[in-house]
Amino acid sequence: MIARRLISLSLQSRVLTSSLRVMSSIPPPECLFKEMNIPNRQLFGPGPSTMPQVIGASQAQPLLGHLHPEFVEIMSQCRLGLQYVFKTRNAYTFAVSGTGHAGMEAAILNLAERGETILVAKAGIWGQRAADLGRRLGLKVEVVEVADGEIVPVRALEEAATRVKPALIFVCHGESSTGIVQPLEGLSKIAHDNGGLLLVDTVASLGGAPFDMDQLNVDCVYSATQKVLNGPPGLAPISFSDRAIQKIKNRKERVASFYFDALELGNYWGCDGEMRRYHHTAPISSVYALREALAIIAKKGIDNLIQQHVDNATAMYNQLGEAGLSMFVNKKEDRLPCLHTIKVPEGVDWKAVQSSLFGQGIEVAGGLGATTGKIFRIGTFGQNSEPVKAKEVVNKFIQVVKEQSKL
Amino acid sequence: MIARRLISLSLQSRVLTSSLRVMSSIPPPECLFKEMNIPNRQLFGPGPSTMPQVIGASQAQPLLGHLHPEFVEIMSQCRLGLQYVFKTRNAYTFAVSGTGHAGMEAAILNLAERGETILVAKAGIWGQRAADLGRRLGLKVEVVEVADGEIVPVRALEEAATRVKPALIFVCHGESSTGIVQPLEGLSKIAHDNGGLLLVDTVASLGGAPFDMDQLNVDCVYSATQKVLNGPPGLAPISFSDRAIQKIKNRKERVASFYFDALELGNYWGCDGEMRRYHHTAPISSVYALREALAIIAKKGIDNLIQQHVDNATAMYNQLGEAGLSMFVNKKEDRLPCLHTIKVPEGVDWKAVQSSLFGQGIEVAGGLGATTGKIFRIGTFGQNSEPVKAKEVVNKFIQVVKEQSKL
Numbered sequence: 001m002i003a004r005r006l007i008s009l010s011l012q013s014r015v016l017t018s019s020l021r022v023m024s025s026i027p028p029p030e031c032l033f034k035e036m037n038i039p040n041r042q043l044f045g046p047g048p049s050t051m052p053q054v055i056g057a058s059q060a061q062p063l064l065g066h067l068h069p070e071f072v073e074i075m076s077q078c079r080l081g082l083q084y085v086f087k088t089r090n091a092y093t094f095a096v097s098g099t100g101h102a103g104m105e106a107a108i109l110n111l112a113e114r115g116e117t118i119l120v121a122k123a124g125i126w127g128q129r130a131a132d133l134g135r136r137l138g139l140k141v142e143v144v145e146v147a148d149g150e151i152v153p154v155r156a157l158e159e160a161a162t163r164v165k166p167a168l169i170f171v172c173h174g175e176s177s178t179g180i181v182q183p184l185e186g187l188s189k190i191a192h193d194n195g196g197l198l199l200v201d202t203v204a205s206l207g208g209a210p211f212d213m214d215q216l217n218v219d220c221v222y223s224a225t226q227k228v229l230n231g232p233p234g235l236a237p238i239s240f241s242d243r244a245i246q247k248i249k250n251r252k253e254r255v256a257s258f259y260f261d262a263l264e265l266g267n268y269w270g271c272d273g274e275m276r277r278y279h280h281t282a283p284i285s286s287v288y289a290l291r292e293a294l295a296i297i298a299k300k301g302i303d304n305l306i307q308q309h310v311d312n313a314t315a316m317y318n319q320l321g322e323a324g325l326s327m328f329v330n331k332k333e334d335r336l337p338c339l340h341t342i343k344v345p346e347g348v349d350w351k352a353v354q355s356s357l358f359g360q361g362i363e364v365a366g367g368l369g370a371t372t373g374k375i376f377r378i379g380t381f382g383q384n385s386e387p388v389k390a391k392e393v394v395n396k397f398i399q400v401v402k403e404q405s406k407l
Numbered sequence: 408m409i410a411r412r413l414i415s416l417s418l419q420s421r422v423l424t425s426s427l428r429v430m431s432s433i434p435p436p437e438c439l440f441k442e443m444n445i446p447n448r449q450l451f452g453p454g455p456s457t458m459p460q461v462i463g464a465s466q467a468q469p470l471l472g473h474l475h476p477e478f479v480e481i482m483s484q485c486r487l488g489l490q491y492v493f494k495t496r497n498a499y500t501f502a503v504s505g506t507g508h509a510g511m512e513a514a515i516l517n518l519a520e521r522g523e524t525i526l527v528a529k530a531g532i533w534g535q536r537a538a539d540l541g542r543r544l545g546l547k548v549e550v551v552e553v554a555d556g557e558i559v560p561v562r563a564l565e566e567a568a569t570r571v572k573p574a575l576i577f578v579c580h581g582e583s584s585t586g587i588v589q590p591l592e593g594l595s596k597i598a599h600d601n602g603g604l605l606l607v608d609t610v611a612s613l614g615g616a617p618f619d620m621d622q623l624n625v626d627c628v629y630s631a632t633q634k635v636l637n638g639p640p641g642l643a644p645i646s647f648s649d650r651a652i653q654k655i656k657n658r659k660e661r662v663a664s665f666y667f668d669a670l671e672l673g674n675y676w677g678c679d680g681e682m683r684r685y686h687h688t689a690p691i692s693s694v695y696a697l698r699e700a701l702a703i704i705a706k707k708g709i710d711n712l713i714q715q716h717v718d719n720a721t722a723m724y725n726q727l728g729e730a731g732l733s734m735f736v737n738k739k740e741d742r743l744p745c746l747h748t749i750k751v752p753e754g755v756d757w758k759a760v761q762s763s764l765f766g767q768g769i770e771v772a773g774g775l776g777a778t779t780g781k782i783f784r785i786g787t788f789g790q791n792s793e794p795v796k797a798k799e800v801v802n803k804f805i806q807v808v809k810e811q812s813k814l
Contacts, residue, residue: 025619026491026494026495027491028709029487029490029491031483032698032701033705036468036698036699037477037480038468038471039469039471041471041472043470043472045472049470050470051470053467056467056468056469056470057467059463059467059692060460060463061445062445062457062463063450063457063458063463063639064448065455068448070444074443074445076438077438080436080439083433084433084435087433097505097506097641098504098505098509098666099504099688100688101687102666102687105664105665133665135661136663136664136665226470232470232690232692233689233690234692255543256544256545257540257543257664258508258540258543259512280506281455281506281507281631281633282640283506283639283641283690283693284455284639284640285463285466285692286641286690286693288443291443295440298436301435302435368685
């Protein structure tokens with residue numbers, strides 16, 4: 001039956017297209033004649049997080065051109081919103097047209113030249129990723145590594161920086177593979193004293209843990225839209241300090257990418273003023289969504305949002321502790337308040353737990369990389385950190401773990 | 408009044424956040440407290456094109472996780488749809504998580520190594536862009552150039568390829584800055600006979616001009632979603648031949664990017680089978696939109712869609728000719744059937760024409776790069792090539808040009 005349908009379509013297209021130089025030989029895929037199946041699921045994993053309806057709806061709005069005045073206005077609103085969330089007055093604050101990892105790539109490509117040294121603080125897979133990327137880009141890579149669940153000591157970074165004089169220090173603020181939050185105080189001084197710049201990954205932490213770009217004197221920070229911001233993935237918010245822009249302007253070689261060239265991107269986003277050069281066609285719908293995500297945060301207040309994550313984390317530690325479960329990160333102050341890593345209790349099949357919750361329409365995750373099999377990861381990003389909602393999900397999680405441990 | 412409001416907000420946030428380590432010093436931007444202004448506009452420029460409601464609505468659907476089974480199924484449907492549209496059976500057919508230019512970058516990064524030669528056919532700004540990118544990436548760049556409005560002669564490419572033995576030949580199928588469609592017959596043989604690969608940019612042409620990847624023996628092709636596909640910008644459909652994948656697997660150095668690494672991307676998209684490695688968080692909503700865009704084409708039939716553009720172009724040439732307007736590309740067979748370039752008549756202010764139509768809610772464009780001021784560009788991509796709609800817009804365009812030439 002299907003075969004007959006395909007033959008008939010194929011014949012039909014042969015007749016219709018006899019005037020064309022080239023003829024279709026592949027039939028249209030049957031699966032595209034059906035509706036998409038998109039169940040409604042509560043996303044309490046490491047991201048994407050559950051998207052509020054108002055953000056989703058913004059993407060159903062008509063497209064504008066990438067240089068239409070109304071779109072340029074929305075880009076400006078995004079820049080202001082990102083300055084507010086990053087807590088910076090940096091002119092070069094915008095969003096890279098790619099997912100979180102594109103932010104890492106844009107940052108390192110622009111801030112370091114082939115042959116220069118990058119010093120990487122590695123507390124999990126994101127440090128590992130940065131080190132790997134550095135090697136791909138022809139940088140010298142120096143790694144300061146700690147065991148999973150620990151933070152990188154400032155003193156170890158200082159010792160290494162003094163020794164290798166890195167052009168760039170990479171630190172991941174919220175390490176989502178282990179659940180730590182890396183202290184950032186003092187790091188910019190170490191970078192600057194040794195002639196380099198400080199780059200911070202806030203993909204998993206922005207809006208969910210205290211962060212102040214200007215006060216910390218960070219030179220470059222990037223993030224993603226699908227964590228605390230509750231937006232769809234697809235953009236990487238980024239900000240460069242004046243010192244970082246100066247370094248880019250003084251490069252010996254051009255950036256080995258046009259798509260990620262920070263000066264071109266910044267110009268298109270209006271960071272140099274209103275004389276914008278066309279650079280690429282921005283992902284219009286994703287920018288609408290980012291704008292709505294930022295509007296939600298502006299209305300709530302960034303500090304209220306962070307506080308909600310901190311309060312919620314404290315409540316969860318109690319809730320989980322009372323149920324006899326242990327957090328993976330020992331010290332409370334080292335824990336990321338928006339992504340919680342919980343030890344898999346002995347005898348419990350983590351996959352069975354995850355799968356049982358998935359069957360109830362709730363996503364929680366296992367570990368990532370080296371932590372696979374050792375931990376559960378529960379993300380309470382943005383609106384998922386509202387106390388009642390978070391408590392309910394954690395209760396269901398505890399219940400399923402208990403059921404599984406009885407088996 | 409605004410100042411007082413800001414002070415009050417600032418004081419309020421100071422009180423509320425006294426318990427946080429870091430304190431907000433930047434007030435939330437006023438502009439984010441208002442609604443976005445997104446007028447409904449008919450996009451008949453060079454892209455983005457007008458987006459059908461069904462595609463927009465798909466982006467309002469809830470997010471799924473980037474490895475959830477239902478999302479993986481949607482990715483598979485996209486791969487089948489892209490194979491259908493590119494007319495290829497290549498396993499490595501997927502979409503890069505970036506806009507059209509990201510496709511160019513991914514292709515060149517993977518297919519050429521530092522020190523190798525890229526031969527660029529330059530008939531406008533896209534060839535220029537590829538040459539510039541090649542230089543950024545440390546490639547040797549050889550350019551075969553023609554005047555704006557002309558196609559690059561196959562013989563000139565053959566002569567250059569025989570001389571420089573390029574690892575890669577770059578050709579832009581639909582040059583949107585001039586309106587030509589580049590003939591592709593014979594080019595893969597030239598590339599292969601000289602030990603290299605053939606890369607074709609179909610950003611502005613895919614679905615709007617005859618193209619058959621497998622019949623033409625093309626090694627890599629990329630496109631964009633916001634032209635004939637009528638989707639939102641944000642993804643770059645791409646396909647690699649087995650020969651291209653073999654070259655990538657035999658590279659001496661790793662690709663100088665993780666985000667654009669074709670083997671990693673292909674694995675995540677299921678091109679190696681169902682054992683997928685997490686690579687990055689796909690832009691979920693954009694993938695929904697791509698799937699819906701492909702479903703529209705599958706239902707219409709790719710050859711019917713191409714034929715519609717061809718027929719529509721013929722009707723437009725007559726319509727414009729009767730009004731005394733001249734096409735920029737002399738030979739009819741050299742014209743791209745989905746993006747029409749029209750000479751600005753002497754004495755007519757092209758900006759005034761554009762701006763008058765914009766005031767009526769219709770976008771048409773001026774030139775790009777060297778063609779600025781010389782031409783108008785009218786895109787009739789996808790559903791904008793429906794005869795009645797296209798005819799109406801062209802009539803309005805003619806009317807405005809006539810009004811302007813009387814002034």
